[in-house]
Amino acid sequence: MEQNPVLEIRNLSRTFAHGAVRAVDHIDLDVLPGEIMSILGPSGCGKTTIMRIIAGLDSPTSGEVRILGKDVAGKPPHKRNVGLVFQSLAIFPHMSVKQNVAFGLRMKGLASNLIETKVAKALELVQLSPERFAGRRPSELSGGQLQRVALARTLVTEPALVLFDEPMAALDRRLRDYMAVELRAIQKQLGIAAVYVTHDQETASMMSDRVIIMSAGKILQAGTPEEIYEAPNSRFVSDFLGDTNTLRIARVLDQADGTSLVQTDAGLAIRVANCSDIAEGAFVIFRPEQTIVHSADPGGAFEGRVVSSQFRSGLHRWQIALPGGNTLIAQSTENRLASSAGETAWVTIDSGKARIVSQ
Amino acid sequence: MSMPTATGRFGIEWQLVNGITCMLLALMLAPICMVLVISFTSGETLQFPPPALSLRWYQEVWTMLVGPDAGIxxxxxxxxxxxxxxxxxxLVCVLAGVPASYALVRYRFAGKTLIEELIGLPVIFPAVVLGIALLVLVSASGLDFGIFQIVVAHSIIGLPFLMRNCMAAMRGIDPMLEEAAMTLGASAPKVFREIVLPLASGGIASGAILVFIxxxxxxxxxxxxxxxDVFPLSIWLFQQANTSFSPAVFAVSSLIVVVNVAAVLVVDAVIGSRGSAA
Amino acid sequence: MTAIENPVAPLPSKEKNAPIRKPPIRLLLLPAGTLIGLLLVCALVVLRMSVGERNAEWTGWSLRAYMQLASSRNLGIIIDTIWMALLSALITTLVAFPIALFLTRTTSPIARRLVLIAILLPMIISLLVQSFGWMAILGPNGLLNQAISAATGIERPFSLLFNRAGVMLGLVQTSIPLAVLPAAAALRSIPLSLEEAANVLGANRIRTYRHIILPLAWPGMAAGAILVFGFNTGAFVVPLLLGGLKVTTIAVVIRDQMGSLSNWPLGAALSVLLILLALAVQSLNRLIVRTNVEIKG
Incomplete structure (x- = not known):
């Protein structure tokens, strides 16, 4: 059954400085009920502008935003029923935790006893005990607790759509991962549709149903986090999601049985699982974990010299310089090379995973 | 002997700076102290030092203020x-200055620099000229504005002082707070009342006290x-100084000094507490 | 009014469907604009009267008032006022320097706070009340004369009241805060490391002052001096109370001409002169601030 999207964006553009800067360039996207969609991109790619346009804090130069099927052009932010959790959190410093969370309900004109129960419920939802925290001032809270207050303040108004503007950017990695899991759980529990804007691909992958990769105001690729990670459609997307080995193709040597044998600039011959037309100047890309390093020649491997090696979070990693100028990054959970820099090593590439992209 | 140092915080040089500063401060505060001391005289004249200390002139001021024959x-x-x-x-300065401050802090528009210049104009405008010209306008209109001709005149010169304080406070407000309030359902007037006014209240209050003084x-x-009919205290003082310059005038002046100092301390406390909270 | 409102563009965002409806800027600026507008009207009123005929200020046209400015008596008062303002600015700036130095150098926050409050008090407290204090100090039976006669035995050695020295004292005392604050700000911006470097390089303290501190502090001190000058060209209360009938300034003469002497065009012409002086002072101040900013990059 087809679900009606909560948010539809059609052909949206926003230019600044009289058209000289295209912050958002003809964007289309949908957010379905109950899903979190992340907009992922480097700073300045236009993701925050899109979010501000959805919230009504900025207006598009052209295009259409529909929330629950209704065009919201010209509708002020306070009438949109869209929640926004800010990067700076924007907790009101002159109000207690309770007053902060109650703010949206008060603006809606709810009865005070109803506000009371809703605020308590919202604080419990984000695991802040109402007895302990309701009366506190924002200045008495930790970063993680402020995060929860911001979340409760937004969720308590029961918006049709919640927007997150990198609210966890200021937290350290461990707390950020913890909050991401928790946020995801709360969002699934409430079934609220959400847009999560970030430049941090790990958080985006952890909590999103779908991800959109943006650069220079345009959408480069959309899909589930796994799809995009496994099958990036460009060097940019691949690089943005993680370390990538990129080799420029000089020519195609052979195509057969659904595979192609290509030769790189540096003279390496690599077989990839792709036999369609390969444009001139295309690239082979593959991830460090899609390689295997060997301390002895297994046959058919590239021979190179270990430039450096690292061990981090249970992963071994090597930079291996190949003759002809290419340097590959290889990665493994096992310490396959007991060798140090300067020694010889051999690398094979998982040809089923290597991809060819034109740009 | 202390060693002269590069930073000039010790030695003869620093003692010199200290000494001169103390002397100058004494000079600056001399007239105020003089007024305070003479107000406690037991004598009939402005003689210094007073023959003896007493509260008789304060008692006289008190009877002038509340006595049955309060007409004196x-x-x-x-x-x-x-x-x-x-x-x-x-009140006028707050009502006129707060919205204008908000416009100058939050809006971007052509001619903003000119407006800012104009707002600062009353500070440098010669007061005598303003007073005379307003008098000319009032007489030309043929109307009786009562108390308001002075209120308006004072508001003109008070406005820059209020706006300076108010704008400083408003610049310190994160615009995201206002946007957050909007997304939580607050209309523009509500954002102003719920977010901007409370957060700028310290600056507005200190500005208002300054204007009051x-x-x-x-x-x-x-x-x-x-x-x-409209005979302000400063004019009363001036007239007394020209007619009967009794120590009672100094007692009234001392009370004014106390009120002034109290106001400065209040403003200082308001600004100070805001500074430490931020 | 028109002068204020004309340059105001409409709302910042030109899209017709801008979702954030801010109140229109004209509305926000209207009350403050009315007050400032009244001030501009006042300037226009004196400008108009200054080119009017005596007893026909609104209908006649004449430049006689401006020619009267050049009469020896008026010229004398103008030069006198400017001279007193200049002298008071000079004295005030010199006097303000050690206080500013103390404010920036002291390591005791309590001392700094006390000095700051002591500096601000003369700015806040009624000029009238402070002038009373000066009258008690400088008067024939005042503190100063008694002290001097006690020391020298001379009966009533001299009077400082109702002469230029007394007025100058009052002008300097009331304008010290105006000079101290910019000078202290300028001194604060000089890193101590510069002085230390000069010292290490062999400059003695006097040379350090001459070559390091004064050149870097002078824009702040100049700004203060200009402020004091501007403030004192329009001085009214202090000369009125401490100068008696002997020391007159432009402002006092304006009062006399527009009041008892009822030569309104002349009073208005003097007013225009005061306004021009104030504007010139402000422009000069801005020029110094700007060049200073440019120098500092």
Whole structure:
């Protein structure tokens, strides 16, 4: 059954400085009920502008935003029923935790006893005990607790759509991962549709149903986090999601049985699982974990010299310089090379995973 | 012997700076101290040092203020009029200055620099000229504005002081707070009332107190615009100084000094507490 | 009014469907604009009267008032006022320097706070009240004369009241805060390391002052001096109370001409002169601030 999207964006553009800067360039996207969609991109790619346009804090130069099927052009932010959790959190410093969370309900004109129960419920939802925290001032809270207050303040108004503007950017990695899991759980529990804007691909992958990769105001690729990670459609997307080995193709040597044998600039011959037309100047890309390093020649491997090696979070990693100028990054959970820099090593590439992209 | 150092915080040089500073501060505070001391004299003249200390002139001021024969020199009337003018001036400056401050802090528009210049104009504009020109306008209109001709005059010169404080406070407000309030369902007027006003209240209050004191002490404009019915305290003081310069005038002056100092301390405390909270 | 409102563009965002409806800027600026507008009207009123005929200020046209400015008596008062303002600015700036130095150098926050409050008090407290204090100090039976006669035995050695020295004292005392604050700000911006470097390089303290501190502090001190000058060209209360009838300034003469002497065009012409002086002072101040900013990059 087809679900009606909560948010539809059609052909949206926003230019600044009289058209000289295209912050958002003809964007289309949908957010379905109950899903979190992340907009992922480097700073300045236009993701925050899109979010501000959805919230009504900025207006598009052209295009259409529909929330629950209704065009919201010209509708002020306070009438949109869209929640926004800010990067700076924007907790009101002159109000207690309770007053902060109650703010949206008060603006809606709810009865005070109803506000009371809703605020308590919202604080419990984000695991802040109402007895302990309701009366506190924002200045008495930790970063993680402020995060929860911001979340409760937004969720308590029961918006049709919640927007997150990198609210966890200021937290350290461990707390950020913890909050991401928790946020995801709360969002699934409430079934609220959400847009999560970030430049941090790990958080985006952890909590999103779908991800959109943006650069220079345009959408480069959309899909589930796994799809995009496994099958990036460009060097940019691949690089943005993680370390990538990129080799420029000089020519195609052979195509057969659904595979192609290509030769790189540096003279390496690599077989990839792709036999369609390969444009001139295309690239082979593959991830460090899609390689295997060997301390002895297994046959058919590239021979190179270990430039450096690292061990981090249970992963071994090597930079291996190949003759002809290419340097590959290889990665493994096992310490396959007991060798140090300067020694010889051999690398094979998982040809089923290597991809060819034109740009 | 102490060693002279590069930073000039020790040695003869620093002692010199200390000494000169103390002397100058004594000079600056001398007239104020003089007024305070003479107000406690037991004598009939402004003689210094007083023959003995007493509260007789304060008692006299007290009877002038609350006694049954409170008409003497119209002190009570003048005090009340001055308080009324100062309160109204603060109110006018807040009502005019707060929205204008918000516009100058949050809006971007052509001619903003010019507006900012114009707002600062009353600070440098010669008060005598303003007073005379307003007097000319009032007489040309043929109307009786009562207390308001002084209130308006004081508001003109008070406005930059209020706006300076108010704008400083408003610049310190994160615009995201206002946007957050909007997304939580607050319309523009509600955002202003719920977020901007409370967060700028310290600056507005200190500005308003400053304007109150400015108006209460103001002489030049009042001098041109007072009338028999609207006779501010500063004009009363001036008239007394020209007729019967008794220590009672100094007692009234001392009370004014106390009020002024209290106001400065309040402003200092308001600004200080805001500074430490931020 | 028109002068204020004309340059105001409409709302910042030109899209017709801008979702954030801010209140229109004209509305926000209207009350403050009315007050400032009244001030501009006042300037226009004196400008108009200054080119009017005596007893026909609104209908006649004449430049006689401006020619009267050049009469020896008026010229004398103008030069006198400017001279007193200049002298008071000079003295005030010199006097303000050690206080500013103390404010920036002291390591005791309490001392700094006390000095700051002591500096601000003369700015806040009624000029009238402070002038009373000076009258008690400088008067024939005042503190100063008694002290001097006690020391020298001379009966009533001299009077400082109702002469230029007394007025100058009052002008300097009331304008010290105006000079101290910019000078202290300028001194604060000089890193101590510069002085230390000069010292290490062999400059003695006097040379350090001459070559390091004064050149870097002078824009702040100049700004203060200009402020004091501007403030004192329009001085009214202090000369009125401490100068008696002997020391007159432009402002006092304006009062006399527009009041008892009822030569309104002349009073208005003097007013225009005061306004021009104030504007010139402000422009000069801005020029110094700007060049200073440019120098500092």
């Amino acid at each position: 020199g119209r002190l009570r009337e003048s005090l009340l009029v001055s308080l009324e003018i100062a309160a109204l001036t603060s 400015l108006s209460f002490n103001e002489f030049t404009l009042s001098y041109f615009l007072y009338s028999v």
